Amino acid sequence: MKPIALPDEIREGDLIAAADIGSNSFHLIVARYTHGELRVIDRLRESVRLSAGLRKDGGLTRERREIAFRCLARFGQRLAGFQPDHVRAVATNAVRQLAHPQAFLLPAETALGHPIEVVSGREEARLIYQGVAHGLPSSEHKRLVIDIGGGSTEFIIGRGYEALERESLQVGCIASTLRFFEDGKITPRRWKQAHSEIAVELQQFGAHYRERGWSEAIGSSGTMKAIGSIVQASGWSEQGITADSLAQLREALLVAGSSDRLDLPGLSSDRISVIAGGVVILDTVFKTFGLTQMKVCETAMREGVLYDMLGRALHTDSRNTSISALADRYQVDPQQAARVAETANVLFTQASESWELDVAAQEILGWCAHVHEIGLAIAHSQYQTHGAYIVGHSDLAGFSRQEQQQMAAILRSHRRKPDAEGLRELPPRMQPETQRLVALLRLAVLLHRARRDEPLPEMRLHVEDSLMTLELPSIWLDNHALTRIDLDKERDYLKKIDIKLVVARSGKRAASA
Template sequence: MSDFLIDEELLAAIDMGSNSFHLAIARVDHGEVKKVASMSEKVQLAAGLDENKNLTEAAQQRGLACLARFVGRLSSVQPNRLRIVATNALRQAKNGHEFIQKAAEILPKPIEIIAGREEARLIYLGVSHSMANGGRRLVIDIGGGSTEFIIGEEFEPIYTESLQMGCVAYSKTFFAEGEISNKAFDKAVVAARKEMSGIANTYKMEGWDTVVGSSGTIKACRQILVNLGLSDEQENLTRDGLYKLKDRLLKFKHTSEIDFEGLREDRRAVLPAGLAILYAIFDVLNIDKLAYSDGALREGVMYDLLGRFKHEDIRDRSVQALMGRYNADPKQAERVVNTAQHLFNGVADSLDLTTEDSDLLRRAAYLHEIGLAISHGGYHRHGAYLLQHSDIPGFSQIDQNHLSHLISHHRRKLRADAKNDVLKVGGHHLVYLCMILRLAVLLNHSRSDQMLPAIELSVVNDQQWQLSVSGDAKQWPLLVADLHDEQVQFKHWNIGLHILSDKFVD
């Protein structure tokens, strides 16, 4: 990845939501993201989840067809300036990996399934860049499968939550076949209130100055109220207007009858569920009015990507925060990082490793000892678990899975069958990074700044590696013993590690 983006260069984001897929293309203009093109299609992945939480073939085909159309608009965007994120529907789908594998044949970049709180962070980033700073704000985004709540100031989120309630999911549960009734609406409201019960007190105690909504449900409700003359003078969505909209909606008996001016036809089917969720939110959080922002997840994804180019990568801040939280030794981490990067540079060209691989290795090197906060015994497994199951700002589930495997295999014995697991998750590149990290940790077992012999790593081919140790290696007997042991572990993953030194017997 290049170090910077100049003005006029393009960025793009694909947001694979539970209800709709969105494509946004933007140019960079004096550090700001200016949208130049967009597409949106109602795919309704969440509606394609069967009773076993598997995506139906029909839903998968809708999604793949949409992505193929999006790709046709991306010819002017370089792949490293594109991010593709998926949200709640693919978080829930048990067979999501099948869809991702099919999509990989179409897309120029892998899909990143992001956690709920990461989705919330990115939504806040998109909203905050679209509005003037105005104190502390509460941002609400009702999606197809989940609803995100964020309290933040300026561009920094303070509280982020993602709750399992969305307009598509609630439509299936409470408004099956499109039928509308007071009883169904009340049940949906009660369910949303229950879902919010775990965050309501914390959020109300924290407080906010303004409330902002984003995405389709809130946009549709606001537009209806504006057209009906039921919004305030600033065209905000108000509590009184929302209650009147509820009364008007419940006069319809089926979603096909809904005929509010300005409501898109594809939004009719999910309007009752979306309105019920919004009604509950106003009630539980005691909201009087809500402004609307065009900024949303896709804009946040592009701003986050822009930050990576400008060396303001939230992932590096998250790594440092994790080290602090789990009291990782920063000096030892830095030693391992420096060694890992040196070894990486020696083999990167031969193994076709990328800058992204280098970044992943560096972050894993910083985090390799966080499991010590739980227990010294098997701390690599504890660290892997923490990385797999934590909410880490900036990281997708795939990123965290890669980090978890690196930490899990950085020490102790390598099982031959574990290599297949790593290959399945991250291919040969992740296998190579595992081996480089192992060597970097091994070479710093002394945990001191005492000078090590000059060491260079090279490869004859991907299955034959060579570690050159300058001088008389017998000056470092423990290192020699460790390297002998490591040769055995490398063989378990079908890599020969050959050690060259003036007085070292390989």
Template sequence: MADELPPDGAMLAAVDLGSNSFHLILARRLKGELSLLRRMGEKVQLAAGLDENNWLSEEAQQRGLDCLKMMAPFLQGLSENQVRIVGTNALRAAHNAEEFITRAEAILGFPIEIIAGREEARLIFAGAVHTTPRVEGHRLVVDIGGGSTEFIIGEGAEPRLLESLHMGCVSYGGRYFPGGEVTERGYQRARTAALGELLHIQQPFRKMGWQLAQGSSGTLKALSQILGKGEFAPLTPEGIQELEKDLLKAGSAHHWTAYGMRADRVNVIPAGLAITSAFFESLGITEMHYSDGALREGVLYELLGSGTDEDIRERTVRALQERFQVDLNQSHFVTTAALQALEQTASPWGLMAPKWQHKLEWAARLHEIGLSVAHTQYHKHGAYLMRYADLAGFTRLQQQMLAVLIRAHRRKFPVTEFKVFTPEDQLKLQRLARLLRLAVVLHHSRPETPLLDFRISINNSTTRESMQVTFPEGWLQDQPLLRADLEQEAAWQAAAGFELIFV
């Protein structure tokens, strides 16, 4: 998600690195709306390149990189707040995803975010909502991808239930329909496997219900066109049974290309039909309409800043504070002090970009969430919660960054925890952590008002990167407990290779 909204007239680009296809969508921001300029999609089948140990093959990586080389020229000249690139299930699963991402970022010139399954679902719902008429009541959106299928029920623009299941047309295609060959046994195995995946979402989704069901992305689009003999037709249980009979009789899906289905979808559409048949039965769907909006449209509209009056991440942070019963006064005091410290150090430390302020603020507001688990080593509990929870609006990388800040806010400075980031991010996150630690130390006694009367000076010329904190003359002498805390903090920072001076 962009940290600053692009100006009116700016070009926006969203790239979806899906498990089956890669998509690019370009639009221009005009008076708060989007004017579509170009769509581009290529079948890559990244998920087909995952072996039994979830290692992505060089061949699959090369297919993806070749596709990105065609897309890269459309991103030239754009700034980081005009572009968002997201990866989904195949890159979530691949143990060597970082290898591919490094090569892909070198081609595109922009960072790639791997989003969690429920975050993918949330963005899919946003795409459907912004590209179709308003629905009174609940809307169900289903999106069959190459490696996962997302299910969302929402009301208006707000998702209420979000799920991402490990079943997709590419992964199931390779497992149950090798070479595109369709047999009764293979089809029933695929359908039964999908029904098993659906068991744990069946009850809550049926209980909430919906007034309109929509299917997005290529598989459900193709099935809708096949059923309508080239025209879009609503999917129904009867229509799906008709497609099943036709597919099993033919033994392959080659003949469906006559209805507009691309030839490169022949090997994956049988799996897509089996999954569709399963969720129709499991959820009791009677009719489903195709929606042109999907993940990439959702990403694009969030770049636009449309559909919500505030950053979804801000709402997520507030929800976490409430869920984990954060002491809001203490959280506010620490946050205020941390941001004041940032204001004094942002320029010499290269932290002027809004994204760094956001990360420090969110980490400060959530630094005590681990207390809901246990007081002992609560900073580690908090880091675990932040890293592995499904948090709307946050990418995996953003959560990992917040997790390391929370982990590092007290006790020994965990230098090794930062080494998973790029050298530039590693340095800046360590600097943010030092500011957060200072704010926490200053409020260790949980005072009734925030302690803000301090000045910070930075000396980057030393190998230990010195930070000096100056208090009013003579004040610190009357604060023996705080002075002891600062001395301990200086020792911990010295052990990590930093220098903290206080006077």
């Protein structure tokens, strides 16, 4: 796909920021783009322990909600004056686990002053790898990157700046501590149980990863840095984390027998209560993957988000690649997709100012146009439903869950009766825009029903609030009876999503036979 030009690219001297809404800690990083590089000028970190507030019913305790909102409000103060498209906030596993994420996200976004994207585990892994790869010397050798977070652990094999394999497991330092050492007691029996259960989870991909191979192992984020600090401060390792030093740390935890009796050099007070869960995960990973040495990297997902933002601004958006790969995989007709995309863009250009649609909306519409027929690979009947399911549930690098949810809603409603109920399930801030993109894509698809390269006539689209007026030449309408009938039906369909369509004629009618 040809990327859409951004009107507000990242320019020399611009400030950009990334907020990492993690399961253990919240991070804010601010960088300046200068001489083709990102230079970090500010970092904020607060231990929020969001995962510790997750209830079994998928809710979040009031205490953790309030701690999170206060932290985000402080982040929002630091972000005052930033251009909206120069800030990106990403939420990970704890928010993914919420039964009703919007109940948290709406006040969270208000506190921060910016939208918050929820990313899948594999997308989190990709962003982690981007941050790590940019924080290490360039290498063409394969690297194994492991990031133990509060609620999940990500595993990536990559080369250069490309993540070749990405996996995410529902084991993290907070989650594992609560699961195996909830009362703070650390015993050999509990350690063995934790090791066995985590090893079973790793079996899902462990053999495949070992076949892939790597030249070096890298640990990223807070848990890895905490473990590295302990083993080095204790004199068990001169650099990084070794299998022997990890074994000594394990024994030290078992000797202490309880987290409230831990007194280890290099162990910060805010890590004491969750370190056991992190160490048992890493101990199991070392044994499963046969690791003997691991370096610890200073960069992580938050830096990856910054570099991903920069890539989008410089037209190397991984989302374009994902959409192209999806279209190829499901053998979408490229000519028809291009016709619909071109017409959708023409309609968008005429409607964007009055409907206040930005470049991000234009990108969403273009991606949907390019894959609107992927459901045909399953069946023609209700192919819009099949296509929506594919887009909503595929592993699409670069996309947040909300973006995939939005595209799925558009595809599900792009023909036949629109899915008004599904549109209402989107986050409230996305609903008006999505309804309008549905209307634009529906018209573009309708106008190319013949699937021919026959050029369309000059058309004008005027929009105001919920009213769309499509002006087409009378002669063309008279000569395209099927399209005229389809447009008549479309009026009734669009009423389902509270949009009124008026088809106006311009010029003279066709001469009578």
